[in-house]
Amino acid sequence: MHREIADGVFWAGKIDWELKKFHGDEYSTHRGSSYNSYLVKDEKIALIDTVWAPFSKEYVENLGKLVDLNKIDFIIANHGEVDHSGALQELMRNIPDTPVYCTANGVKSLKGQYHGDWNFQVVKTGDRLNLGSREIVFVEAPMLHWPDSMFTYLTGSNILFSNDAFGQHYASEFLYNDLVDQEELFAECIKYYANILTPFSVLVKKKIEEVLAMKLPLSMICTSHGVIWRDRPEQIVHRYLEWADSYSENMITIVYDTMWNNTRIMAEQIAEGIHGKDPLVNIRLHNAAKTDKNDIITDIFRSKAILVGSSTINRGILTSIAGLLEEIRGLGFKNKKAAAFGSYGWSGESVKMISEGLKQAGFAVVNEGFRAMWTPGEEAKRECAEFGAGFVEQL
Numbered sequence: 056m057h058r059e060i061a062d063g064v065f066w067a068g069k070i071d072w073e074l075k076k077f078h079g080d081e082y083s084t085h086r087g088s089s090y091n092s093y094l095v096k097d098e099k100i101a102l103i104d105t106v107w108a109p110f111s112k113e114y115v116e117n118l119g120k121l122v123d124l125n126k127i128d129f130i131i132a133n134h135g136e137v138d139h140s141g142a143l144q145e146l147m148r149n150i151p152d153t154p155v156y157c158t159a160n161g162v163k164s165l166k167g168q169y170h171g172d173w174n175f176q177v178v179k180t181g182d183r184l185n186l187g188s189r190e191i192v193f194v195e196a197p198m199l200h201w202p203d204s205m206f207t208y209l210t211g212s213n214i215l216f217s218n219d220a221f222g223q224h225y226a227s228e229f230l231y232n233d234l235v236d237q238e239e240l241f242a243e244c245i246k247y248y249a250n251i252l253t254p255f256s257v258l259v260k261k262k263i264e265e266v267l268a269m270k271l272p273l274s275m276i277c278t279s280h281g282v283i284w285r286d287r288p289e290q291i292v293h294r295y296l297e298w299a300d301s302y303s304e305n306m307i308t309i310v311y312d313t314m315w316n317n318t319r320i321m322a323e324q325i326a327e328g329i330h331g332k333d334p335l336v337n338i339r340l341h342n343a344a345k346t347d348k349n350d351i352i353t354d355i356f357r358s359k360a361i362l363v364g365s366s367t368i369n370r371g372i373l374t375s376i377a378g379l380l381e382e383i384r385g386l387g388f389k390n391k392k393a394a395a396f397g398s399y400g401w402s403g404e405s406v407k408m409i410s411e412g413l414k415q416a417g418f419a420v421v422n423e424g425f426r427a428m429w430t431p432g433e434e435a436k437r438e439c440a441e442f443g444a445g446f447v448e449q450l
């Protein structure tokens with residue numbers, strides 16, 4: 056299937072409705088995804104990115120219906136990750152001498168993964184490729200989100216091929232941003248940013264400012280996942296600038312795991328206390344062992360503060376909370392406050408351990424946390440609510 060999205064510019068990707076997990080099992084894709092590949096036909100012909108490896112054969116076959124593969128002059132690999140480069144091996148079997156344009160780090164990642172002795176052409180920001188009536192301009196975008204990432208801009212058509220940036224894991228036959236359900240679209244966009252781009256926010260902001268300063272006319276942003284931004288493409292750029300700038304909403308997320316419901320009771324009482332103190336704050340409760348990890352991360356990204364709770368087990372914490380602490384350590388959230396809580400029967404180390412984990416993850420821990428022994432009775436419940444109210448005052 057191909058779609059002409061601008062004069063001589065074709066979408067030639069793959070919509071993956073079946074995908075439910077991405078990056079191994081690391082990222083949930085409830086609404087599937089797509090791997091967007093684009094073909095530009097001018098006097099010269101350029102192919103921008105390919106698709107994930109399992110779809111290599113059908114991709115190359117379909118591409119062959121759109122263009123004689125031998126007539127492709129340039130292959131551009133904006134990013135070496137396998138979801139965009141996976142079909143290169145199959146393609147290069149057909150056209151082994153066609154030059155592959157990528158960054159210096161792109162060569163490393165492509166060679167490292169495919170071990171092919173391909174005709175690599177290393178490009179840097181500002182390098183151009185003449186297609187005839189239009190030009191391709193390269194813009195390196197390291198750490199958005201890999202060291203090898205780059206953007207490609209097509210003059211004349213005014214299209215920015217941004218690869219992962221501005222994308223979403225969202226399968227849709229509609230293809231364009233203005234045709235899909237807006238709530239679904241932006242839910243997937245913020246989830247993608249929160250879970251993938253958060254660690255690189257400083258670089259995201261810098262790169263966007265650099266590209267905006269180029270004052271390139273922009274008619275579309277063609278990402279490598281999800282929809283093409285043709286209706287006010289600048290809207291997602293502005294969202295990214297907000298998200299990259301220590302983003303938070305008036306939201307508090309409470310994440311806990313619980314063995315015999317005691318820590319759950321604490322979480323709910325804390326939520327009541329928060330609500331009593333600030334009825335306007337949006338409170339989200341998640342049992343980390345039951346809720347999708349990436350959805351929790353998205354709520355943490357949106358929150359100005361979080362509370363993390365666990366029962367004590369074996370002088371430690373429950374594994375879903377341990378995993379979550381590791382996850383947020385890697386993401387490096389900025390400008391968020393936090394505190395810990397948990398129930399215990401005997402030794403009761405969990406609260407201290409969670410507080411330490413939160414500090415290591417860069418959260419400002421505002422108090423020593425709150426422990427409740429055994430099943431919270433009326434007094435302990437009241438103390439939990441007071442702890443929640445006090446937490447609001449400490450923000």
Ligand code: FEO
Pocket residue numbers: 134136137138139200201219279280
């Ligand atoms: Fe969509 Fe970084 O690959």
